[in-house]
Amino acid sequence: MAENLKDCKVACLATFSQLESICREEGVICRDLGITKNNLCHFEVEYLCSYKRNVIKVGKTQEVQEFYLVKWKGYPESMNTWEPRKNLKCTDLLSYFWEDMMQELLRRKKRTVPKTLDASIVSHVIQRAKLRQTLKQWETHMNGLGTHKGCIYVENLVDMEGPPKNFTYINDYKVGDGISLNEVAVGCECTDCLNNPVEGCCAGASQHKFAYNDSGQVRIRPGLPIYECNKRCCCGPECSNRVVQKGIQYSLCIFRTDNGRGWGVRTMERIRKNTFVMEYVGEIITTEEAERRGHIYDKEGATYLFDLDYVDDEYTVDAAHYGNISHFVNHSCDPNLQVYNVFIDNLDERLPRIAFFATRSIKSGEELTFDYKMQSKCYSFCLIVCNEEAIFSGLLNLIYPK
The missing domain is CATH 2.40.50.40 (OB fold (Dihydrolipoamide Acetyltransferase, E2P))
Incomplete structure (x- = not known):
């Protein structure tokens, strides 16, 4: 029995700060807490x-x-x-x-x-x-x-609300039960994807246009999909066709709004028009599971469901409990962010990555928003977002041309 207890571990209920206080009060040195003989009385x-x-x-x-x-x-x-x-x-x-x-x-x-x-x-x-x-x-x-360039700040000058409970911050999709993301098997052979694309690079292989200019700004109209270079491609990490996969490049702030809209997001620096800002990240689930969760969320008043209907109505992104900074972006009828569908290592058209690009130049300190009811031609998905202060229930119909 005793030998089996050797690897037994029990979670400590005290925080590091509490343990540090106890050690200093009792004069105990603890390397794991950073308390040494030299700084014990600092x-x-x-x-x-x-x-x-x-x-x-x-x-x-x-x-x-x-x-x-x-x-x-x-x-x-x-x-x-x-x-x-x-x-x-x-x-x-x-x-x-x-x-x-x-x-x-x-x-x-x-x-x-x-x-x-x-x-x-x-x-x-x-x-x-x-x-x-x-x-x-x-x-x-x-x-x-994350390893992205941009920093995330948090500010609450309004009330005593702390970080949201039952929410885990993630930087990439969390794949739900019974769903698999199939990695792409081939990549482009370009050495300069922008100026000398071989057979149209990754976008051309999918019979679509190259999405970016030499400054990384999207140059195709909303509704057309973006095909970025992937891990199988010959080009390097600085390729002009690798934008969304580099992550957030601007410093952003999650802040508490003063008009009852809960948390919001604003930029800490100027954002150029047509540049990538962030992805909508969450847990990928089936539409059947989304339907079941939706009934629960409606009762709780806290739902973040984003249906992916590019080809078939099979999958939904749920950012209620797993998500990134996009979880906190609020709605506006005059938004400064636009949704694009992006394909990188997974080319399954039922599972696009959802990326937000700036619709115009955005000033430092300006709140970031997108329209939960945006409409474009030939593509549809549904997003319902709400929080404790304000409940937004909106049908987002985006129709992308094929």
């Missing part, structure tokens, strides 16, 4: 909890000194200490503290900062600090999953 500000002003007599004059209640990283709250402003070098944390405190004071219609903060304001500031930490951890997690 103090780093985790966040600021409260504020007060004291009048101190210096000689014949009186001076006002500011003090902040500091939560030290890796130490329990019982070891929080009051520190004078001159001891604190954490300018970002000071800015966050004043931003949160002033926002709460304004909400209470208080125009001046009191000498000491009451317990309710302190509680609000601490909750905001902890929320910011949670969102930062989520942000780090999402950026750690």
